[in-house]
Amino acid sequence: MFAGLLFISGLTASIASSLTVNQLANETADFSDFKDRRVGTVKSSEADEFLRTHFFKNVQTYDGVVPGLVDLKKRKIEAFIYDAPIVRHRIKKDSSLQQLEVLPLKFDVQFYAFGVNKDSIELEQAISLRILEIIESPQWQVVLSEYGLSEL
Structure with missing residues (x-):
């Protein structure tokens, strides 16, 4: 009975985990999923121009990458959209931003x-x-x- 209980609980946990991961992956499948969300970017950058020409509705601009990432961490914005290598570098170098993650979404490749x-x-x-x-x-x-x- 004990082994059966462990088997069923392990199976249930595995299914729940799989469904959660799939739900999170599907939540941000495309950059257009962010059009109605509060997003941030660097003021007067190519990303700022891209967001405005692609009708993003709620764009907060920042003077630099770090202030935007800090607001992302504080949940003042839902995403910070900018050049991936620069964002990764800033997150890697600033230990207070380590909980942030760069999604594998690509758009406007230059x-x-x-x-x-x-x-x-x-x-x-x-x-x-x-x-x-x-x-x-x-x-x-x-x-x-x-x-x-x-x-x-």
Whole structure:
């Protein structure tokens, strides 16, 4: 009887845990789920522009990342939307923010480039070669993992 009781209670706990995890995962499946929630971002940033052009209704802006994360921790806002590597770095460096989590949602992915004069073929080739050397080195994987990134 005792073994049966342990089995049933373990099974019940497993099912309840699974349902809770699925509910939390489904709660934030898409960035549009946050359109009606209180969200924050850095004032005059690309994220601020993105939120406004995509009709987010309740956007609180901050002068920097840390004040926004502090308000998130205090539950004054429900989410802080900004560049993931910067947010991860700030959470990692500030022990008072360790309870915060960066969700694996991606939106408005941006790619950066170097602009060079069309006549600067040697410079373009030198930059391209150096970039290839960097991304093929073992240190590149260390940098990516340090900021929780992976190659596209």
